[in-house]
Amino acid sequence: MTTIEVRGLTKKYGPETVVDDLSFTVEPGQVTGFLGPNGAGKSTTMRMIMGLATPARGSVTIGGRRYADLPAPLTEVGALLDAGAVHGARRAYDHLLALAVSNGLPRRRVGEVLARTGLEGVAGRRAGGFSLGMRQRLGIAAALLGDPRVLIFDEPVNGLDPEGIRWIRDFMRALAREGRAVLVSSHLMSEMAQTADHLVVVGRGRLIADTGMSELMRANGAGTVLVRTSDPGSLARRLTAAGATVRDGLENSLVVSGMTGEEIGKLAAYHGVALSELTPQLASLEDAFMELTKDSVEYQGAA
Numbered sequence: 001m002t003t004i005e006v007r008g009l010t011k012k013y014g015p016e017t018v019v020d021d022l023s024f025t026v027e028p029g030q031v032t033g034f035l036g037p038n039g040a041g042k043s044t045t046m047r048m049i050m051g052l053a054t055p056a057r058g059s060v061t062i063g064g065r066r067y068a069d070l071p072a073p074l075t076e077v078g079a080l081l082d083a084g085a086v087h088g089a090r091r092a093y094d095h096l097l098a099l100a101v102s103n104g105l106p107r108r109r110v111g112e113v114l115a116r117t118g119l120e121g122v123a124g125r126r127a128g129g130f131s132l133g134m135r136q137r138l139g140i141a142a143a144l145l146g147d148p149r150v151l152i153f154d155e156p157v158n159g160l161d162p163e164g165i166r167w168i169r170d171f172m173r174a175l176a177r178e179g180r181a182v183l184v185s186s187h188l189m190s191e192m193a194q195t196a197d198h199l200v201v202v203g204r205g206r207l208i209a210d211t212g213m214s215e216l217m218r219a220n221g222a223g224t225v226l227v228r229t230s231d232p233g234s235l236a237r238r239l240t241a242a243g244a245t246v247r248d249g250l251e252n253s254l255v256v257s258g259m260t261g262e263e264i265g266k267l268a269a270y271h272g273v274a275l276s277e278l279t280p281q282l283a284s285l286e287d288a289f290m291e292l293t294k295d296s297v298e299y300q301g302a303a
């Protein structure tokens, strides 16, 4: 099983320390969200993992070896760092074929990754005419060419429409289910809450938190569901009898923990109770992130 081990990683640009003594591990079989405000050092860290920037101190290894020491890097680690990096005049198929050939990978991988990313239909089209979503898919196809155990994605959903976001999210989860180690950066907690199993939070280049998503949810009261109905009293009794914890919310609502929205909906339907609202609460998680990173946001907006 291949992991990424980041140990004491430090990077300076001039007098600025942009990554500061950072240590964390990216485990296989899960999506690790790399979260932090703009300028926190996420891209720089990812570039150091991929051997594209040199650390001032510290080390990064993939399966125990530095990127530069990997005999066939594309078969160990794939990365999507900049979706715009494809030559616009190149056809998608040719772009992938050139990468495969120059890295000693079998030609059949091109067809396989085009199929996996849903690009077969546009394989003969020039990348310059691709939408952002298609360019992202092409970048992901390139990252998958060597069938690597480790994948790194820098802000992959930035600028995508909801369907594109959904596709990338599901794709990352599928890659993790296959046992791969997936590291994905974002500056949005709401995005990570729906994608990541584990979170590494950074601010001003420093580690702020390294935690399981579910632990963070529990610690911050997320995972509760807001429920509204015309007879909250009787629904509260039924929910409590079913094992949930219920407290009164604002304006006659109930705040329920210990049951998912789906379970609450089914229970209400079973008892013939009409619900006017059923909303999973993520806000407290967003608040927790703001609180964690408030001292490390570079440009504070005026309140």
Ligand SMILES: Nc1ncnc2c1ncn2[C@@H]1O[C@H](COP(=O)(O)OP(=O)(O)OP(=O)(O)O)[C@@H](O)[C@H]1O
Pocket: 013, 018, 036, 037, 038, 039, 040, 041, 042, 043, 044, 045, 187
């Ligand atoms: N090549 C470079 N030369 C000088 N400074 C740089 C360079 N690359 C990044 N920086 C600076 O390093 C800091 C961290 O940038 P980085 O892009 O790693 O952050 P980030 O967390 O990925 O944020 P974003 O989401 O905005 O890309 C920023 O202050 C940035 O201006």
